[in-house]
Amino acid sequence: MFEYAPAPESREIVDIKPSYGLFIGGEWVDSQGENHHKTINPASEEVLAEVAWATEADVDRAVRAARAAFTTWSALPGSERAKYIFRIARIIQERSRELAVLETLDNGKPIRESRDVDLPLVAAHFFYYAGWADKLRYAGFGRRTTDGHSGEDPRPLGVAGQVIPWNFPLLMLAWKIAPALACGNTVVLKPAETTPLTALAFADICRQADLPPGVVNIVTGAGETGAALVNHPGVDKVAFTGSTEVGRMIARSVAGTGKRLSLELGGKAANIVFEDAPLDQAVEGIVNGIFFNQGHVCCAGSRLLVQESVADEVLDALKRRLSTLRLGDPMDKNTDIGAINSAAQLAKIRELAEAGVNEGAERWSPACPIPERGFWFPPTVFTGVAQSHRIAREEIFGPVLSVLTFRTPAEAVEKANNTPYGLSAGIWTEKGSRILWMADRLRAGVVWANTFNRFDPTSPFGGYKESGYGREGGRHGLEAYLAV
Amino acid sequence: MVGLETVRLVGDAGEVSTTTAPFAEVASSNAALRAFLHGLPGVDRVGADARAAMLGTRSIKTTAKAKAIDLAISMVDLTTLEGADTPGKVRAMCAKAVHPDPTDPSVPRVAAVCVYPDLVATAVRALDGSGVKVASVATAFPSGRSSLDVKVADTALAVAAGAAEIDMVIDRGAFLSGDYLKVFEEITAIKAACGPAGGAQEGEHSAHLKVILETGELATYDNVRRASWLAMLAGADFIKTSTGKVQPAATLPVTLVMLEAVRDFRLRTGRVVGVKPAGGIRTTKDAIKYLVLVNETAGADWLTPDLFRLGASTLLNDLLMQRQKMATGRYAGPDYFTLD
Numbered sequence: 001m002f003e004y005a006p007a008p009e010s011r012e013i014v015d016i017k018p019s020y021g022l023f024i025g026g027e028w029v030d031s032q033g034e035n036h037h038k039t040i041n042p043a044s045e046e047v048l049a050e051v052a053w054a055t056e057a058d059v060d061r062a063v064r065a066a067r068a069a070f071t072t073w074s075a076l077p078g079s080e081r082a083k084y085i086f087r088i089a090r091i092i093q094e095r096s097r098e099l100a101v102l103e104t105l106d107n108g109k110p111i112r113e114s115r116d117v118d119l120p121l122v123a124a125h126f127f128y129y130a131g132w133a134d135k136l137r138y139a140g141f142g143r144r145t146t147d148g149h150s151g152e153d154p155r156p157l158g159v160a161g162q163v164i165p166w167n168f169p170l171l172m173l174a175w176k177i178a179p180a181l182a183c184g185n186t187v188v189l190k191p192a193e194t195t196p197l198t199a200l201a202f203a204d205i206c207r208q209a210d211l212p213p214g215v216v217n218i219v220t221g222a223g224e225t226g227a228a229l230v231n232h233p234g235v236d237k238v239a240f241t242g243s244t245e246v247g248r249m250i251a252r253s254v255a256g257t258g259k260r261l262s263l264e265l266g267g268k269a270a271n272i273v274f275e276d277a278p279l280d281q282a283v284e285g286i287v288n289g290i291f292f293n294q295g296h297v298c299c300a301g302s303r304l305l306v307q308e309s310v311a312d313e314v315l316d317a318l319k320r321r322l323s324t325l326r327l328g329d330p331m332d333k334n335t336d337i338g339a340i341n342s343a344a345q346l347a348k349i350r351e352l353a354e355a356g357v358n359e360g361a362e363r364w365s366p367a368c369p370i371p372e373r374g375f376w377f378p379p380t381v382f383t384g385v386a387q388s389h390r391i392a393r394e395e396i397f398g399p400v401l402s403v404l405t406f407r408t409p410a411e412a413v414e415k416a417n418n419t420p421y422g423l424s425a426g427i428w429t430e431k432g433s434r435i436l437w438m439a440d441r442l443r444a445g446v447v448w449a450n451t452f453n454r455f456d457p458t459s460p461f462g463g464y465k466e467s468g469y470g471r472e473g474g475r476h477g478l479e480a481y482l483a484v
Numbered sequence: 485m486v487g488l489e490t491v492r493l494v495g496d497a498g499e500v501s502t503t504t505a506p507f508a509e510v511a512s513s514n515a516a517l518r519a520f521l522h523g524l525p526g527v528d529r530v531g532a533d534a535r536a537a538m539l540g541t542r543s544i545k546t547t548a549k550a551k552a553i554d555l556a557i558s559m560v561d562l563t564t565l566e567g568a569d570t571p572g573k574v575r576a577m578c579a580k581a582v583h584p585d586p587t588d589p590s591v592p593r594v595a596a597v598c599v600y601p602d603l604v605a606t607a608v609r610a611l612d613g614s615g616v617k618v619a620s621v622a623t624a625f626p627s628g629r630s631s632l633d634v635k636v637a638d639t640a641l642a643v644a645a646g647a648a649e650i651d652m653v654i655d656r657g658a659f660l661s662g663d664y665l666k667v668f669e670e671i672t673a674i675k676a677a678c679g680p681a682g683g684a685q686e687g688e689h690s691a692h693l694k695v696i697l698e699t700g701e702l703a704t705y706d707n708v709r710r711a712s713w714l715a716m717l718a719g720a721d722f723i724k725t726s727t728g729k730v731q732p733a734a735t736l737p738v739t740l741v742m743l744e745a746v747r748d749f750r751l752r753t754g755r756v757v758g759v760k761p762a763g764g765i766r767t768t769k770d771a772i773k774y775l776v777l778v779n780e781t782a783g784a785d786w787l788t789p790d791l792f793r794l795g796a797s798t799l800l801n802d803l804l805m806q807r808q809k810m811a812t813g814r815y816a817g818p819d820y821f822t823l824d
Binding site: 006 | 525526527528530531532534535541542543544545546547548549551552555744775776779780784787
């Protein structure tokens with residue numbers, strides 16, 4: 001065996017402060033409360049920094065700062081706003097190595113992914129929406145020209161309260177902040193309590209870019225801070241990415257307030273492999289679908305639907321491939337599977353995996369040594385899974401794949417759609433007409449064909465049913481931040 | 485699907501010398517061959533490119549890098565295939581093959597030298613007793629545009645002169661026109677011309693057969709997969725990407741597809757076939773990417789000069805330069821490495 005020597009990325013490049021305050025009105029301010037929490041490296045349980053958990057009064061202060069900034073920011077010509085957003089995008093590129101290291105330390109994802117996937121996409125999102133800032137009248141929202149008269153230019157909504165999850169901390173920030181700023185809104189963003197560090201680094205980037213004070217405000221904290229933000233009467237727009245459970249609570253509390261709401265929630269995506277698929281690439285796609293980012297992906301291909309005629313062949317190839325996955329130190333450049341983000345998430349994954357065994361599915365994992373400290377879960381495949389099993393219905397949000405089989409395309413569609421979710425789906429076949437036939441019938445916001453988990457700022461992303469509503473990305477993503 | 489035994493049929497020259505039980509009927513007609521080759525799973529280009537690119541990001545450092553450099557040196561087929569080749573040029577290259585770095589005896593020798601048939605005898609004399617093998621291109625290399633008789637004679641010439649390995653080219657015209665049986669039969673004929681199967685008998689010579697697919701002319705990865713299987717079914721000991729005379733020559737994704745083919749062929753027949761990317765591999769970084777590709781695709785069993793080769797000429801000096809850098813911490817100038 002060709003053993004790869006350790007190839008750790010250096011952490012010298014990041015400068016983590018012992019404690020962080022809140023970023024409000026362009027300044028670092030102390031929380032008015034006493035509540036401080038430690039954020040840790042999930043791969044080692046080492047404490048990285050202490051952050052404030054913002055109180056209702058802190059959130060109020062942030063929303064007021066955003067409201068004050070809105071008047072001037074929204075009045076700027078689009079081309080001027082674009083300059084700031086382009087500048088942010090360039091600074092992100094320049095500081096990408098630092099941000100990737102910080103993301104990996106705080107989140108536990110492999111450095112290869114934060115370096116090659118997260119950071120390039122973060123910069124691309126800011127570049128993309130910077131380009132829209134002076135072209136909003138051509139985006140298809142507002143300024144009607146059918147009767148020969150030009151109407152009103154589309155207007156921003158006001159102050160956006162944004163709450164993001166821990167799985168792609170900086171990327172979710174980019175998905176939220178870039179379109180909001182391009183459309184002329186100001187924002188108050190709350191990062192997840194376990195992964196606040198890159199959002200705080202982003203606050204520094206806003207200062208570096210000379211972004212006017214109050215346009216972007218970052219308040220750290222947990223659920224209570226998030227609730228204070230979405231319930232604040234000064235917020236015009238709520239954008240949330242996270243669990244369906246919390247999404248439901250937010251929808252209830254926002255109902256009747258006149259606030260605009262977009263939700264990007266859970267998923268239980270089907271990755272459908274037909275017998276005429278390009279099998280080697282399909283196996284890669286299955287791996288990328290569920291083991292990318294430790295399966296902490298809302299659109300993860302967590303249900304493999306494989307045509308029964310090739311099921312054994314695909315599973316043999318999949319197991320062989322999984323035994324080459326490298327689990328371990330996320331900072332090692334050769335690591336494929338990093339750490340589970342938190343002890344709580346690990347407990348949830350374990351609980352669902354146990355349920356899978358108890359309900360009669362067969363559990364398999366490759367032999368892979370698990371580090372002693374930190375939160376880890378080996379890549380796991382369940383075969384013999386039935387639609388009625390919990391592991392086929394509930395979102396696990398971990399590196400656990402449930403394998404089901406089907407016989408015909410119609411059965412594949414039926415099983416794929418038979419879920420309360422509808423965020424994404426994958427189709428693997430060399431037959432183009434079948435791709436189109438399937439895509440027409442799958443009730444999922446994104447349908448990938450012969451690939452999986454590919455993202456691009458030009459492509460809208462969002463869900464059906466309990467996966468949420470509203471779209472992020474592309475021209476469609478502007479609608480969530482315009483008064484249309 | 486796994487564990488089917490290899491069946492060796494000892495036959496006269498011109499017959500299929502090595503075939504495998506599950507595929508005994510595959511070459512019974514052009515239609516049967518076509519049905520089989522077109523029944524192989526397709527290759528999605530975007531996915532194959534992405535997988536090769538991802539493996540290209542593996543970071544091979546310190547002890548792993550030192551080991552990889554020595555392994556790569558031992559896998560080099562040091563090659564000269566120029567119209568201007570002379571016995572003097574070949575002798576110089578052979579000296580380099582045996583002692584790549586005259587100042588450092590710990591450097592392993594390369595796997596083989598690769599020359600045109602008329603220079604095989606020169607190379608054999610120069611390498612006598614060194615353990616470095618002599619490979620010869622044959623079959624109207626590089627285009628393969630001649631009659632089967634000429635190709636067989638070309639091969640026989642090289643084998644008679646002492647070549648231990650024959651690098652033949654397939655008839656890409658026949659392949660692209662769908663005449664798979666012609667390609668198959670040519671390979672079996674050349675295999676026969678390489679000598680009796682199952683190793684040389686007393687006083688008799690048998691050469692290993694590498695089959696060059698010239699993937700740059702096959703163009704699609706589906707074709708690369710089909711040509712790989714075609715060559716293996718016909719008895720190839722190695723499948724090789726390129727002549728080095730056509731661009732693009734070896735690429736990582738093409739080699740990935742070929743490594744998947746040899747891996748699957750072993751699963752289904754038990755027979756192990758080697759892979760040789762050739763052309764365009766110039767740097768240590770490139771070479772290490774290929775080793776990672778082998779390691780994570782076909783598996784570590786293939787990480788031996790018996791089953792993986794790198795066809796190259798200028799690569800060797802870069803490997804030596806990086807090797808010395810690993811040992812001393814400094815780069816020596818190009819004049820400290822011999823140009824042969």
